[in-house]
Amino acid sequence: MDLDFLKQTLKTRMTEARYQHTLSVADEALVLAQSFGFSAEDGNRLYLAALLHDITKSLSSEEHIALADVLAVPLTKDDIASPPVLHAITGAALAKHDFPDLVDDGILAAIRWHTTGKADMTLFEKLLYLADYIEPTRTAPICLARRRAFYHDLATRSDKVETLNIHLLAISEDTRSHIIAQNRPVHPLTDEIIHALKQELKH
């Protein structure tokens, strides 16, 4: 399957705004892959993960639960209590089901963890998480400010991975505050990534 055909397929499955977000995450992911020295092949894999990362985002909670059942993916009580998390779980499972020749375990893991993050993420997973938050069609001031600050620091600081971890920690903490402000339960993985990044930054 060529990428143009995949993009056309995705376009029919999502709203125009989500499709534009998807393309923008993919472009951002490619820039980040180059910045972090990925091979062309791994850059293309990250681009593909980005194209597929929100493929089930338009489904309702009930539809996610039904799809998870059909695809035999377990959902925890915490997952069900955090509806925005569900599309990362069903998205990875559906990407594997619908595009088995395109994806591999690393791509599926990046999709799976793109919403909450988790402890001990790979650089590949971290870059999708970051691209999803800072891509420029997200015009919330907090996202625009994070984008500016990240690229400023990436250009001026010597340790790229530390720079990435500093900004991922800030994003995770902002996300946590946003969830609490909305009176929603914080998914345990959100606390897990915050704790893990703090540990990583200590070394």
Ligand SMILES: [Fe+2]
């Ligand atoms: Fe998402």
Ligand SMILES: [Fe+2]
């Ligand atoms: Fe997204």
